[in-house]
Amino acid sequence: MQGIEKYSGALQSYLDEVITLKEPIRLYEPIKYIVSLGGKRLRPVLTLLSCEMFNSDYKKALPAALALELFHNFSLIHDDIMDEAPLRRGKETVHQKWNLNTGILSGDAMLILAYQFFEEYDPIMFRELAKLFSKTALQVCEGQQYDVDFETKNDVTIPDYIKMIDYKTAVLLGASMKMGAIVANASEECKTNSYDFGRNLGIAFQLQDDYLDCFGNPETFGKQIGGDIIANKKTFLYIKAIENSSEEDKMILEKLLSEKPEDPTSKIKTVLEIYNKSGATKETLNEISSYTQKANIVLSKLVISDENRKILLSFGEKLMKRNV
Numbered sequence: 001m002q003g004i005e006k007y008s009g010a011l012q013s014y015l016d017e018v019i020t021l022k023e024p025i026r027l028y029e030p031i032k033y034i035v036s037l038g039g040k041r042l043r044p045v046l047t048l049l050s051c052e053m054f055n056s057d058y059k060k061a062l063p064a065a066l067a068l069e070l071f072h073n074f075s076l077i078h079d080d081i082m083d084e085a086p087l088r089r090g091k092e093t094v095h096q097k098w099n100l101n102t103g104i105l106s107g108d109a110m111l112i113l114a115y116q117f118f119e120e121y122d123p124i125m126f127r128e129l130a131k132l133f134s135k136t137a138l139q140v141c142e143g144q145q146y147d148v149d150f151e152t153k154n155d156v157t158i159p160d161y162i163k164m165i166d167y168k169t170a171v172l173l174g175a176s177m178k179m180g181a182i183v184a185n186a187s188e189e190c191k192t193n194s195y196d197f198g199r200n201l202g203i204a205f206q207l208q209d210d211y212l213d214c215f216g217n218p219e220t221f222g223k224q225i226g227g228d229i230i231a232n233k234k235t236f237l238y239i240k241a242i243e244n245s246s247e248e249d250k251m252i253l254e255k256l257l258s259e260k261p262e263d264p265t266s267k268i269k270t271v272l273e274i275y276n277k278s279g280a281t282k283e284t285l286n287e288i289s290s291y292t293q294k295a296n297i298v299l300s301k302l303v304i305s306d307e308n309r310k311i312l313l314s315f316g317e318k319l320m321k322r323n324v
């Protein structure tokens, strides 16, 4: 087995072949635009990798892999609308480049297109994939709603937060792994373990995303640094900082995360100082390691070759060292 580059290459060729510009242009152009901005292609690569790991031709998993990438990109367009975000992958967001209605409608079309790709499989496999996809998509919706609710809730706990990121982000990574196993006709045990591997990695990945949102390199991260603070998001960093801080810092933090100043520069600076001072930054990094470890424990249970296990292990490690 070669490195993971062959999967992103194969996905790109498939994507170029099937996602084409057609009338009405204003519906399909934004779809082409967002998928052409690239991104890490994490979910489809996991699907193709998982399919090959369970001894099947990874090309069979291309429609499922693309369905997941389209779904992910659809959710990014709608998430950016909800967050009023100006940037995605270092470029203008769809609603910013076109307008709100274009973002809504092109996003909706992407969700339908995603479902259509499952029609490439026989009825039994179609049912299993579509069932997993619908369950996962609904959980993503629920995770997004919890995230929105947390903005105005003052008693969000760490378990509440982990549940939110599990639904909003991790279940899709779990489903990406499991879809590869389904297409490969792997055993039920392999399907479950591959799902759990992706899900634990997904929690670590979202915690890392929150960390990078605060401390990432603006040149490589591709999103506005401090975006979560501007949006008053109760992230792991925030909840830990509230738990650990003096009464005075706690009050400052609570006040800052209830305001939306026109210029957020000083708000971001003060919040980051409290995150560091309270030890919340360090605890977030520890939690990222802990979920990566959990993923690796599940990985050790997967019935795959040692060579494939190493590929998945290094995939997880690279993901946790990322700066994008």
Ligand code: GRG
Residues within 6 Å of the ligand: 038, 039, 040, 041, 042, 075, 076, 078, 079, 089, 137, 138, 140, 141, 144, 168, 169, 206, 209, 324
């Ligand atoms: C599910 C019907 C339905 C609606 C969607 C808007 C919404 C409801 C959910 C938002 C889900 C969301 C955007 C979660 C964030 C997940 C996340 C970590 C995104 C960043 O992923 P990367 O880093 O992005 O893999 P790239 O750009 O590399 O693809």
